[in-house]
Amino acid sequence: MSKVTTRARATPDPITAALQELHDSLASDAGGDLATYIPQLARVDPGLFGLALATMHGRVYKAGDADVPFTLQSVSKPFVYALALADLGLEEVLSRVGAEPSGEAFNAISLEPGSGRPSNPMVNAGAILTTSLVRAPDPVARFERIREVLSAFAGRRLELDEAVFASELETGDRNRALAYLMRNAGSLRCGVDEVLDVYFRQCALLATSVDVAVMAATLANGGVNPCTKVTVVSQPIAEHVLAVMASCGMYDAAGEWLLRVGLPAKSGVSGGLVAASPGQFGIGLFSPLLDARGNSVRAVAASRLLAERFQLHLMHHPGRSVPVIARAGSALTLQSGRRRLRTEREVLHAHGDDIDLRSLQGDIEFAAAEVILQSLSTVSPARPGGARWLVLDVQGVSRLHPVAARMLDSAVLELGSRGVVVAVGDPHRRGLLPHAAVELPSPEEALEWCEDALLESHGASLALEQREPWQPGQGGE
Incomplete structure (x- = not known):
């Protein structure tokens, strides 16, 4: 057979x-x-x-x-x-x-x-x-x-x-x-x-x-x-x-x-x-x-x-999406991985709310950008407890529409005029916000950069060669 x-x-x-x-x-x-x-x-x-x-x-x-x-x-x-x-x-x-x-x-x-x-x-x-x-x-x-x-x-x-x-x-x-x-x-x-x-x-x-x-x-x-x-x-x-x-x-x-x-x-x-x-x-x-x-x-x-x-109709509403601001906080609760000396930690503990952080995510168009603008409107050194530095973590942003980019960059420019220094963390180095003070390869490095600036402003800066990179499981000094 x-x-x-x-x-x-x-x-x-x-x-x-x-x-x-x-x-x-x-x-x-x-x-x-x-x-x-x-x-x-x-x-x-x-x-x-x-x-x-x-x-x-x-x-x-x-x-x-x-x-x-x-x-x-x-x-x-x-x-x-x-x-x-x-x-x-x-x-x-x-x-x-x-x-x-x-x-x-x-x-x-x-x-x-x-x-x-x-x-x-x-x-x-x-x-x-x-x-x-x-x-x-x-x-x-x-x-x-x-x-x-x-x-x-x-x-x-x-x-x-x-x-x-x-x-x-x-x-x-x-x-x-x-x-x-x-x-x-x-x-x-x-x-x-x-x-x-x-x-x-x-x-x-x-x-x-x-x-x-x-x-x-x-x-x-x-x-x-x-x-x-x-x-x-x-x-x-x-x-x-x-x-x-x-x-x-x-x-x-x-x-x-x-x-x-x-x-x-x-x-x-x-x-x-x-x-x-x-x-x-x-x-x-x-x-x-x-x-x-x-x-x-x-x-x-x-x-x-x-x-x-x-659901292809042009007028179809796509429904709820993930929040455009994935994380918000200050350097009191969100800290970089840099190992710090006791004196530095004390300054960061006392003045950590001088550094604000926003982690953005998703496809950001007009409506999402407007939500971010409302969040940034509270960032001001003139406000009691207001921040002097702002970290914008954009690594989770899949796309920033042109209108949203203009809106956010204008907000960054306005923050600068009020004395807020903006640092962007973006592994893709896309240059999304040209008026930011600095763009670094990660939000952790952007936060560390702001921490260093805060420490220097309080006379507690530490030379870079004196610091050791933080490793998992390490505590402070």
Whole structure:
């Protein structure tokens, strides 16, 4: 009898398992229709369904048909908008293309009376005008610049589907009508045919769900591709794009999308959908069956379930976290490891409350920084029993947001003006608080530095070479 060997199936990681579960639960949903106004899109397999998620650390998880290419169509719009912002700046782009939800379909005639300015860059009229704003000497160079930037977002070169491009060129009369209306109003300042040639080409660029997830993750990561580490656009531009995606990306379903899912997103009539959770990850989905608003049925359903299960809504309160101040005290109760002479110990015992200490921890943003400011407001040598030195232990701080850093450094500067000397202990030597008197490699060394300063102020200083380092089990003299 022959021996049959079996190989155990590898258990997928929790994220892949969650994506696979979503795929399996929604794959049988045959609701919706293929986009038929572009003949090539009507030939796509309606059963295709891919999901991918890319993290801020460059890891990618996927399920289903995540490696099957599809044309970006309107999913290209946020990334071309980012390029226009990089070229011209927010104010110039806003003067040409608005940022207000239209409440209308993606191909609606939504132009500002008098100026012909489109309502936002996510509808077709606004996207066509946005494409015209990309700086280039000619249409060929303009498309290549767009391809280059979209490829940088994806982390690999994106190719053109010539058949879909030709199909759009032949059947895109409504987009021509929009372009001519804007040209007549004076908002479009180049030839209709030349801008539409570029616009149809950008829509016909091929990408996979994985590519789109990485593109979204790049926006979520402040414009830096987490896989290639290339800075594609600046952080303010990434923020502006995400804001417009949140309010306008899902066309006349944008309000309900933000209510139910709560993530910046953009859909396309090929069935693609891009969504971003700022600072966390990007999502790329593809399923070609569309609802009446032109959004992928399965992709929208999967996004809703993801948002519910993982609490991704932008307005979701994360709940209680660990206290931002992990430890507080003075040199009476918190002492360095330096072995001291009896005379020194006596001074530290008598005046230890001249040295205050705060150990900070966690991800410190505005609200957490405000708690710290309230705590530091009591530190003052003018107050009875007030401190003259302050040790800030920041070794447990995982991140100090820019606004929090400015708030705390201003507080350090203010403390200095009141006669409080601030010493920072940070093993990472990050220079988080530039106005501190000194930054040392550990909170223990920062506390010892303040103890030495206190002893010197009372005439009880001891030369460094006379001291021995404290060892576990040792007492004082």
